[in-house]
Amino acid sequence: MTARDGGSEDRRISRFGATGLFSVGLLAGVALAALATAFSAGLGGGQAPGPMLAAAEARAAALQQALEQALAERDVAHRRQDALAARFAAAEQMARETELALSERSAALDQAFEAQERAADAQRALAAKAEAAGRREAAARIALAGAEARAEGLTRALEKLGTTMDEVIAERDFALARNGRLDGELDGLREDLALAVDREDRLVARLALAADESLDGLERVFKRADLDLDALLEQTERDFSGRGGPFREADEEVASALTPPKAPDARDVAVAALTDRFERLGLMQFAATKVPFALPVIGGRLTSGFGHRRDPFRGQISMHQGIDIAAPRGTPIKATADGVVTFVGRQRGYGIVVEIRHAFGFETLYAHLSKARVTLGQQVGRGDRIGDMGSTGRSTGNHLHYEVRINSKAVNPLKFIEAARDVL
Numbered sequence: 001m002t003a004r005d006g007g008s009e010d011r012r013i014s015r016f017g018a019t020g021l022f023s024v025g026l027l028a029g030v031a032l033a034a035l036a037t038a039f040s041a042g043l044g045g046g047q048a049p050g051p052m053l054a055a056a057e058a059r060a061a062a063l064q065q066a067l068e069q070a071l072a073e074r075d076v077a078h079r080r081q082d083a084l085a086a087r088f089a090a091a092e093q094m095a096r097e098t099e100l101a102l103s104e105r106s107a108a109l110d111q112a113f114e115a116q117e118r119a120a121d122a123q124r125a126l127a128a129k130a131e132a133a134g135r136r137e138a139a140a141r142i143a144l145a146g147a148e149a150r151a152e153g154l155t156r157a158l159e160k161l162g163t164t165m166d167e168v169i170a171e172r173d174f175a176l177a178r179n180g181r182l183d184g185e186l187d188g189l190r191e192d193l194a195l196a197v198d199r200e201d202r203l204v205a206r207l208a209l210a211a212d213e214s215l216d217g218l219e220r221v222f223k224r225a226d227l228d229l230d231a232l233l234e235q236t237e238r239d240f241s242g243r244g245g246p247f248r249e250a251d252e253e254v255a256s257a258l259t260p261p262k263a264p265d266a267r268d269v270a271v272a273a274l275t276d277r278f279e280r281l282g283l284m285q286f287a288a289t290k291v292p293f294a295l296p297v298i299g300g301r302l303t304s305g306f307g308h309r310r311d312p313f314r315g316q317i318s319m320h321q322g323i324d325i326a327a328p329r330g331t332p333i334k335a336t337a338d339g340v341v342t343f344v345g346r347q348r349g350y351g352i353v354v355e356i357r358h359a360f361g362f363e364t365l366y367a368h369l370s371k372a373r374v375t376l377g378q379q380v381g382r383g384d385r386i387g388d389m390g391s392t393g394r395s396t397g398n399h400l401h402y403e404v405r406i407n408s409k410a411v412n413p414l415k416f417i418e419a420a421r422d423v424l
Contacts, residue, residue, distance in 0.1 A: 197267075204270050211277040218284040221293065224419035232360055233280070236287045239359070289382050290359035292336035292413065293420035296366060296402050297389070300327035303399060306412040312396050321410035322365065322403035329398045331389035333366050334382075336402075336416075341378045341386070350401065351393025354386050363408070367401035368393050 222229040304324035311318040335356055342363075343355035350367035354374060357363050370390025380386060391398045404413040 201267065201270075204267070204274055208270070208274050208277065211274065211281055214281050215277065215284065218281070218288060221288065221419045222284075222291075225291070225293070225416050227291070229284070232287050232291075233283050235360060236283050236290075240286060241283075287359075288420070289338045290362070291416065292358065292362055292364050292404050293416050294334070294336040294382050295417055296334055296336050296364075297325045297327050297331060297400055298334075300325035300331065300400070302414075306410075306414060313394070322367075322401050323413050324399045324401055326397065326399040327389050329370055329389055329391070331398075332385045333369060333387040333389060333400055335380045335384045335386050336364055336382060336404075337362065338381050339364070339379075341374045341376055341380060344372050344374060344376050346392070349394040351395065352387070352390065356380060356386070361407040363405040364413075365401075365403040365405070367403075368395045368399060370398075 219229060222232065302323060303326045304320060306320060306323055308317055309320045310316065333354075337356075337358045339356040339358035339362075341354060342357045343353060345353065347353045347367070350365075352367075352369040352372055354366045354369065354372050355363065356366075366387060368390055369387040369392065371388040372386070373388070374380060374384075374386045389398050389400060395401075402413055404411050404416060
């Protein structure tokens with residue numbers, strides 16, 4: 001029987017006891033009322049009260065007995081109720097103990113499941129380790145087989161080496177003899193190297209002398225032309241010495257070969273100084289190509305110089321801003337420096353004209369041409385044919401009117417032609 005069943009029975013007993021007592025009391029009351037009624041009726045009817053009283057007493061006695069029996073049953077019911085209450089309390093205590101035991105068993109089961117999972121994980125890890133060990137064992141077997149094969153190959157190689165030792169010894173003896181011959185050849189090479197170094201030193205000295213002579217000659221040219229050589233070279237290096245491109249790191253061997261680790265000796269210093277001379281010479285030669293040092297006509301005759309002169313048509317003194325060079329019609333007219341053609345066409349008094357813009361603010365003008373052989377914007381170099389000798393415009397005969405301007409100011413062209421004579 002569970003605690004819940006005991007409680008239900010206890011409640012039923014309680015209800016029964018209350019109901020039984022109420023019934024017994026009610027019966028006793030009814031019986032007493034009936035006795036009283038019967039007694040009154042007997043008196044009112046004039047009957048003798050003796051038999052009726054006896055009957056009432058008998059009933060009362062029976063009722064008294066029934067009441068006592070009911071009270072006894074009530075006491076039994078109370079005892080049963082107390083027993084059931086005790087059983088109910090015991091059942092509740094047992095239920096609590098059972099619930100606690102179930103909780104403990106549930107926790108133990110959870111721990112057992114966790115232990116089982118850990119055991120399963122450990123089993124899987126052991127299986128993985130076993131599999132890895134198997135793979136390592138297989139690899140070891142393969143490696144062992146390879147080692148055995150290599151050992152066999154080494155054995156064969158040692159056998160072959162043993163058979164070729166005599167050959168090696170013979171080759172060594174031959175090499176020793178050859179080394180003796182090579183030592184003699186090496187001594188000869190050292191002598192040749194010393195001669196080559198001496199020739200190189202003499203060559204560097206001759207090149208330095210030639211560079212100095214060329215530099216001196218060019219410097220005299222620029223000085224005769226009243227030009228600031230340092231300013232021209234600085235502008236040349238700024239405008240015509242651009243370098244660049246993406247950086248790509250060189251191979252280590254190439255970089256080490258191009259960067260000797262040793263300190264420079266006297267020959268290196270001499271070569272570096274010679275390199276500087278030639279670099280300056282190159283800049284000066286390049287700058288010279290941009291200055292109108294050349295003759296515009298080969299084989300012509302100077303018929304009129306720069307400055308004031310008597311005008312050939314009016315006979316009056318006038319300013320002549322160039323020079324006149326006469327030659328047969330069609331004689332080639334050449335650019336006196338590198339530049340860009342800025343004008344091709346006719347101009348009043350000049351006839352057919354070609355104008356060229358050069359570096360450093362120089363401009364040249366070629367007039368009275370019979371024909372122009374360049375176009376506007378064309379790049380020309382020194383010595384390029386730009387037209388033919390003629391007599392167009394205000395002219396007395398076939399000749400070239402040649403002008404040189406610096407920053408739009410006319411200067412004497414002969415100063416530049418004479419400065420470069422016998423040098424360029």
